[in-house]
Amino acid sequence: AGKDLDANVELFDAGGYENVEKQIAQVEDAIQRGVDAIVLTPVDSTALCGPTQEALDAGIPVVADGIMLSCDFKVPVGVSENSVNVGFQECKYMAEKIGGEGNFVMLKGPSGAGIAIDRVDGCKKALSDYPGIDVLAEQWGPSNIETGNNLMDDFIAAHGENIDAIFTFGAITALGAVNALQS
Numbered sequence: 001a002g003k004d005l006d007a008n009v010e011l012f013d014a015g016g017y018e019n020v021e022k023q024i025a026q027v028e029d030a031i032q033r034g035v036d037a038i039v040l041t042p043v044d045s046t047a048l049c050g051p052t053q054e055a056l057d058a059g060i061p062v063v064a065d066g067i068m069l070s071c072d073f074k075v076p077v078g079v080s081e082n083s084v085n086v087g088f089q090e091c092k093y094m095a096e097k098i099g100g101e102g103n104f105v106m107l108k109g110p111s112g113a114g115i116a117i118d119r120v121d122g123c124k125k126a127l128s129d130y131p132g133i134d135v136l137a138e139q140w141g142p143s144n145i146e147t148g149n150n151l152m153d154d155f156i157a158a159h160g161e162n163i164d165a166i167f168t169f170g171a172i173t174a175l176g177a178v179n180a181l182q183s
Helices: 020-033 049-057 083-097 114-127 145-162 171-182
Strands: 038-040 062-066 077-080 101-109 132-140 165-168
Touching: 020 038, 020 049, 049 062, 083 114, 083 165, 101 114, 101 145, 101 171, 114 132, 132 145, 145 165, 145 171, 165 171
Parallel strands: 038 062, 062 077, 101 132, 101 165
Antiparallel strands: none
């Protein structure tokens, strides 16, 4: 799209949902450089409100992408998933696949990340419809392969073959869980 619009597009990555301060600095830097627009996938739905307001006050349009900001002002444009529904659908599907009875473990994602909290809330809401399902263990952790692998290793050591289903925050953490299962 940048080529079609003859626009210079730069991508900045804060390195994970736990790197709020880094993303705030990136947005503040973009404001200082006087960029024409910012598309922002906030790592924290409230911590990025101040920098977003600064951008808007500087006349820089901001589009929230993927995760909506929870500010005391309206961000003019946003495109997002319903993270609660994502978690709900994931766990409903798995609950049905194991016949409504069995044991889950949960690799919940980065502690404090709104998207992770919402997905976990959706999952637990879905599981509440299945009284034959127990959550054996749950743990917050950064969204990366290593953490997924380590947490799944711990779950396997503690619960072994009693695990029937695994909720993961996202695909990267799931890859780590798969690595642990394969070894």
